[in-house]
Amino acid sequence: MIARNPATALDGNGLARDGRPPLLRLLAMARPLRGRLLGAAAAGAAATGCGVALLAVSGFLLARASQHPSILAISVAVVAVRALSVGRGVFRYLERLASHDVAFRVLAQVRVAIWRRLEALAPNGLVLFRSGDLLARLVSDVDATQDLFIRGVTPVVAAALVGGATVAGCLLILAPAAAVLAAGLLTAALVVPLAGAAVARKAARAAAPARGRLAATVTELLDGAADLHAFGAADAALARAEVTDAELTRLDGRTAAASALGAGSMSAITGITLWAVLVLGVAATGAGTLSRVPLAVLTLTALAAFEAVSALPAAAIQLGQARVAAGRIAAVTDAPDPVIEPARPRALPPGPFAVQLRDATVVYRPGGPPALDRVSLDLPPGRRVALVGANGAGKSTVAAVLMRFRELASGAALLDGHDLAGYAADDVRSVIGGCPQDPYLFAATIRDNLRLARPAATDEELAAAAGRARLLPWIESLPQGWDTPVGARGAAVSGGERQRLALARAFLADPRLLILDEPTSHLDPTARRALTTDLLHATEGRSVLLITHELDGLDQVDEIVVLDHGRIAEQGPHQQLRRAGGRYQRLCEHGY
Ligand SMILES: Nc1ncnc2c1ncn2[C@@H]1O[C@H](COP(=O)(O)OP(=O)(O)OP(=O)(O)O)[C@@H](O)[C@H]1O
Ligand SMILES: [Mg+2]
Structure with a gap:
């Protein structure tokens, strides 16, 4: 899955000003690495799929074993449990490796692109930026965009593929339970992340600029320490830094609250869905339309299915932050040129010149x-x-x-x-x-x-x-x-x-x-x-x-x-x- 000869032809020009939103421009920068990104998504889906299948087969194994069958009747399931547990770990490892590899390669190119831009803009094109804020854009904003590749692509693909496959599998066991599971999964995959992102949106929008302001204030505090002390202005300057710091803490608290709300809602939806699946399953067993082993498989599969969507609420919030960060990066890369470079530069004269x-x-x-x-x-x-x-x-x-x-x-x-x-x-x-x-x-x-x-x-x-x-x-x-x-x-x-x-x-x-x-x-x-x-x-x-x-x-x-x-x-x-x-x-x- 991970090519031996990685495509490194990433081009910082992908960040150049155009009509596309900044986050899409970043995604476009990963185009030469799309094979890896697809590989990461496939490995992620396989890891999540192994997790769901592991619990489903374990459910089968436990229920079937309670009926004291011959060892031959459950030997395939025993082997499957082993293979799935190993597969889950291996695929997760490969997914992390490939998605981080893509993220870090793109990040490196983004930093180079920003640096080239800073070089071209300095010194006159940068008067609108404070130096600490520029540093925050170059470091923490670029870091924040890695979530686009690490959390923005793989979990979504895994959730769609594994969630769909799980519902289809449950459909074969008990249709009403599969419908309930589908409803629960859709709520967890769409409603909770979107609601969480909406709650965190304001904080996400304000946090990155506040981080930039804090970095700028601290840099100026350090650079101007002698003057601040000389004029007795150090305490006031420190107090200003503390205000920005407190604001950042409040914003981070809001984001954490939105994350916690997402996690809590997720547990509640999982519990309610499971309970409903169980009620339907037990009713079907009582009515004689479902035997006990499929009931155990159904219940554990439904439980495991939520693993596929569990990462989405946090991913939605982080994608919101990545969007703001990409916008701040674009503000630097899109800053107007202080001087316009010629398309075809003239060669310098060899001798003395006026x-x-x-x-x-x-x-x-x-x-x-x-x-x-x-x-x-x-x-x-x-x-x-x-x-x-x-x-x-x-x-x-x-x-x-x-x-x-x-x-x-x-x-x-x-x-x-x-x-x-x-x-x-x-x-x-x-x-x-x-x-x-x-x-x-x-x-x-x-x-x-x-x-x-x-x-x-x-x-x-x-x-x-x-x-x-x-x-x-x-x-x-x-x-x-x-x-x-x-x-x-x-x-x-x-x-x-x-x-x-x-x-x-x-x-x-x-x-x-x-x-x-x-x-x-x-x-x-x-x-x-x-x-x-x-x-x-x-x-x-x-x-x-x-x-x-x-x-x-x-x-x-x-x-x-x-x-x-x-x-x-x-x-x-x-x-x-x-x-x-x-x-x-x-x-x-x-x-x-
Ligand atoms: N980046 C800038 N943005 C806006 N105005 C500027 C900028 N740089 C200089 N100026 C203004 O342009 C004018 C000329 O500035 P300049 O730095 O060329 O003066 P100078 O003759 O070198 O002065 P000094 O002897 O103090 O160095 C000044 O009024 C200054 O305020
Ligand atoms: Mg001067």
Whole structure:
């Protein structure tokens, strides 16, 4: 049943946005594994069938044995009992193996698909999600969808096949009893699960988002612990987490109550049906139309038949949860693209290239003011341009546009004279990159954090990059040197060291256009001046866009562009702007 060469051609694209409900999209992802899923359903039905047949044959054996027949008369039943008990275990094992195998294969593909989507969306496409909530979607929501394969398919097929066969078998013994059994089974298989799912629906809908909120709140509590304590806000933040936690407990309680109601109703229906079957059977025996051995078989078969439907109420509730989880996953996979990838990307130019902005306009919020308003900028090969301006002037937005994190509302961004949108975003970022304004350090060693930019870098290349960022003496002075862990988000190093590490990482990546977004903002004034001087020295002859508030040393760059409320207020070399007596001069002299 389990193929030796499993079909692994699962395709994460099955999650792509289309008109189908998210749960059906997940089911469609298992299409290459349908053989296994059918095998699991067949094994499940066989296991349940063995269970029912075991009790039926046992009933026959006990009743017949009480009549003291010859051993030959019951030997087939004895063998059947053994075979059915072994078969039940084996089939159940195979069913679990195959259904979990399908579930985990699909789950792995779903996680990869979400991850690819997150990669494509980051950083600008994710501003609507809280990071803890994203983690909950990636972990617990994906986990919740496994019930679709484990509980959503096999028990339904087993219930339909075995329930139908059992009723048919009972029909041969006593028709009225079979009708009663059919009614009992249908109630247990349809009414109880649907009612349970309806009771749990509200809780199921609310629980997954609440779980996401709790994860997000806890993540933010941990990330912001220092600020919360500094402002005495820790208790209030904890109380907010407790409220979400209490809500989740209440919702889980509702789901558990619905499950318990289902289980209780199931026992009641089983008992009532059995009682009715027994009454009809005893009446038929009294009337002489049914002998005692078939009566025992009938009663025990009816009892066992409920095994086939016993899993359905819980399955219905879990399927409701899986539906909500699939919807939350779809919200991530269907999130609109922050930039549109070209169908047939253009190849990158082999040699040096110019980068230009032409009337580039960026609008973050529809109807809101533009963050960039018709900005034109020339970055020919080898030219160093500094971008200055007050907070919120649009400097980082220029970097986001050039690195293909953000689409233009109008105007154009050009690489080698061709629209930047015609190149694959990853290709663009392999040649235009550098150091973001808030660089992220991973909880790894200094070496690993640097190697992120170029995994194959040699120790000499690492040392050269660290040297250019004026970091080498510090690294060498550390007891663990390059193997020093920097802590989560670089918490175990100073703000300035963190920034220099990010700068060294940018130097190591060595893109053809290096964008440095405020590489000196965490440094003390002396270090800031020294690093700017070093930086300008280290980037001589290269294409650089330096976004900075540090104006000392800018006489060395080729051009200074002053941004003001998304517009270019002034541009030109340092001396010219100093003489012009405009915005730049005010920035130099008064700092505003
Ligand atoms: N993801 C976003 N969503 C909405 N608005 C944004 C977003 N990112 C930036 N903005 C807004 O766009 C404007 C320009 O932001 P940008 O980050 O480019 O400024 P900046 O010049 O880099 O400022 P700073 O010197 O503080 O880094 C600001 O008004 C900012 O609030
Ligand atoms: Mg900025």
